[in-house]
Structure formats: structure tokens, C-alpha cells
Amino acid sequence: MNRFDRAVLDALLPSGVNPVLPMGLLESGFERFWSKSSKDLAPNLRLAFRLALFGGAWVAPVLVRRMPPLSRLSPPEREKALTAMERSRIAILRQLVRILKTVAALHYGAHPDVRKALGYRA
């Protein structure tokens, strides 16, 4: 994953934004997950996720009238840009955000520390 991808993932779920779940997506080891476990993802989902990362990095900033890539923006602006993509009137952009969140959730929700923090017995 490159710095553009990392900027998208960090904006999706940054560290320290919630007292119950202080761990951010990158901090939770998403990159390691991607390199090791992405083979368990359906090929169409893997491809769509790559496309979604690209959209997050290069299209989302435009929606808040900023120059891409997303990594150029401050953390609050990055969140605002991805939020604009999630609320876009263009269905495909909203779907790309859903895909980003689905893949992120498959990793983050299985993390032992996250499950422990939520009181999920596993």
C-alpha cells in the first residue's frame, strides 16, 4: 500500500477518535491483513477495494473543492472529503465507500482488542 492508500484508510477510521475504540485502522494492522489475508476476499471485492482506494485518494478531494490527492489534506479535511463521497449523489461513489468500509470492517471487527473493547465474547 502506498501513502495515498494509507491516507484513505487513516481518514476512514483514524486513531484516537473514540474513547471505546481508540485504535485506528492502520494502527490495527490493516496493511499486514491486506498482504496476508486479502486472498480470502472474493476477487471482485479485492478489485473493487483497490478501485475504492483510488476513488478515495483522487476523487473524494474534488467533492470538497480541494486538489487531490487526499494525502495533501489535513486530517479533518480528509474526513470531510470521504464523507462527501459517502453522501455523493453519484451512486457508484457511495458504493465505493461501502466497499472500503466492508473490507476495513472485516479486519477491524475481528481484531481481538476491538472485540475485547466491545465486550464481544469470543
Add this chain to the structure above:
Amino acid sequence: MTDSFDYVIVGSGAAGASAARVLADANPSIAIVEEGPRISTDQFEDRALPTFARLYRGMGAQATGGRAPMLVIQGRCLGGSTVVNSAIMRRLPEDVWREWDGVFGIGDAVQYEDVMAASAEIETELHAELTPETIWGGNNGLLSRGAAAAGIVGSPTLRNTQGCRGSARCNLGCPHGAKQSMQLTYLPYAEKRGARLMTGRRVRRVLMRGTRAIGVETASGDVMANEAVLVAASAVQTPGVLSRSGVRSRHLGQHFQGHPGMAIVGLFDAPVRMSDGATQGFEVDALRSESRVKLETLALPPETFFAGLPGIGRRWASLMAEFSHAAVWVLPLRSQGEGEVGIGWRDRRLSFRLDPRDLPNLRRGLRRACEVMFAAGAREVVCPVDGLPDRLKPNELNLIEQSGDDPARYPLALSHLFGTARMSVRAEDGVVGPDFRVHGTDNLYVVDSSVFPTNLGVNPQLTIMAIARMAARRIVA
């Protein structure tokens, strides 16, 4: 390598296994050929990703095409979707059967009394029981409380379970073997009597000699059938198998029906802990008549719970953090729309078009479900339709009605699949005759939900099993 049996059954899910159970009593020379793997109870995991990869078709990412894609949920393993469903046993609703009889003329072929009798036998064999209150947990208990407070009738679900501990893991494979799914019940029953289970073998086509089915072709060799081939590969797979076998009908792969549905999340002040309790232990049927939706609980693991929540960054995390205080209910819709399962060069491409009446029905159902959630004591409800606020208050439910008719705004998943090789009296009206034989063939049968002319509006596994059982009895008679 070529094996030879009297009967070859393609698929080991609710339909294939039920047919195998009947055939095995009469003649044990049966091969059950399954594309997916055989996974034992001790291999089930409490994580979504490896489960999707091993137990679900398309690794859990099978979807319809088009501008508003829907996930299409199916199991792909020995036992089929019965391994990953929530074990709900619902009999064929009489109003649905009347439609089959009146509109499609198959009431004589599939008599209501016969379906009920077969259903009763299956309920006994698979230990159908009402979900006991001791394992309802918070999620199911809240639907019971909310329905009562809202003045609508609800009931615990009837499920094929024995010794369920309420671990809320039905959809990841029951870790205690409590769910009486096919790989633990009918398939071992048939195997004990001499049937052969062949897993990891995808059937490419049925081998035909003229109008007679003589076996099936798989990558690792043919499996020959002396008496008959029964196709029970599901409404998604069956049309392709038939098409590659030379079956021609303008109805093949058409009339693809199902129950598109979505979830709502109630946020409560007190802990709910939906992971303690039966996955789907309580249901409300009362909305079927007013909006064609059924309301039922659905406990989710954190991964799939997170994926369905709105928001980015801080907003997303704040909803995730409410996991232990969240109740999740789902609304499968008896859609009036249809789709298509691609055959030939469009093999297995799926499409589904909602009917113009579907989204208004869904919105009415969503609003009612939110009202029930508030009646149960929720402080806020998450209704993840694009354009709605992340968290709805009781005075904001009118916003649901204003959500519009763009299907892409609704995160729908399609489950319970039907209709792609439907039964008809006349060959020009369907694919399969009243005796379950493919029109124009001598001994090629379809016994799965592909033959249903409509969707059901309720969970279909019991009806699929009952009709497959009736079909097998006729075949062996």
C-alpha cells in the same frame, strides 16, 4: 474415473439432502455431488472473513449487477445454505400456495395438504422447536417487548435446533452442532445407508443420451446414473447446469425471485449484547399483509455490524462503539420484482429488478419496524438508507417515507432464491413439469427452489425440504 449409481443428485443443500434421505430408504445406490467442501463442526470459526471464504458462494461477495447491486447470499459447502442459515422453519403460507394454484395451475401437482404433511414429518425429524425464552438474549427479547408495546403480534421462531446455547453464530456455522443442518442430519442418514457424498466436485453438465439423463460430468470424472439425475443445485446454479446439458426453454434462468432485505439498528441505553442469544429467535409476521415484509431479529458479529453502519471517521467509530448496546433487526421483503440468472456466455451473471411497488412497501415496513424499535425502548435508530441522518429520533421517522425510489440508496441483500426453472403444466410456460421432470426429458428432474413459481415471503428451507421430499417419493415410486 467413472462411478456408477442408480441416482445422482446434484447439490447437497436443503433440497438435495432431503431428496437423498427419501431415496436412500428405497435404494441406497445414490451419489450426492457437491461443489463445495466438507467442513466439520470443529472447523467453524468466529470470524466472518474465513467463514465467507470457505462456506459462502462467491466468498460471500456474490452480487447482482447493475447500478444498484445487491449481495446474493448462499452457502457453498456440504449441506449448502442450511449450514449458514439461522435454522428458521416456516411452512408454506396458504396464500402463496393459492397463488401457485390459481395463477400457475400447479396446485394439483403440489397439493397443499401434501406439503403440510411432508413439512410435519421434517419438523419431527429435524427437531423443530420454538426458540426457548432462556436463549432469547437481549436482541430477541427486545423485539418481543417492542411488538407487544406496539400492539402487533410476534412469536419466537420455530427452528431446527437441538441443544442450542444461543451463541449467535448460526451464520458462521453452528460451533456446537446444535443446528440440525443437512451435513449433520439427512446427509449422514443417507450415507449410512450406502449413499456416496462427493465434495469439491462441480457438475459441469448432465450427460444426456437423447432425452435420457445418463449421468453428470465433473472435472474429476463422470458420475453415471442408471435411473435418474436430480438437480438440486439452487436457483442460481441449476439453470446453468440445465443449459449446459442442452435443456432449452425461454423460461430457463428467468423469473429469478427472492427476498431483498435490509437491517435497522436500535441503540439502547441498557446493554443488549446481541451476541448472547439465538441468532434469529423472534419474528413478527403482522407486517406481511400491510407491506409484504417480515420483521425478524438478526445477531451479527462485529465485522458485519460495522460494515452496515453509516459514517466516516469519528461518526463511524461512535456507532461501532455502541455494539454492545445495539439490537439488529432485518426486514426481508416479498418483492414483486424479478431478475435473471445468466446462462450460456452470460453464465451465472445475476440481475434483479425491483418492482415499482417494492420500495414503497419497504419504506412502510422500515417505518413500522423503527416504531417497534422505539416502542422497545430504543433511544435512536440507525436506518442505513443513503440520505437519512445517521441516527433517527422518534420524531424523524417521516424522513424514511421521503427517501425516494432510487434502489441504489438502499443497502439491500437478496436471500431465499427461487423461480429460475419454474414448474408448469405446459412446456411453453416453464421448465419443469408437474412431476418435477424437465419438460421433454425422460428422467432429468429438478427438485430445488428453482421450480417454485414465486417467492414465499417467509424463510423457505422447510418448504424446499418438503417439496424435494415429495418429488423424491414420486421419482422412486
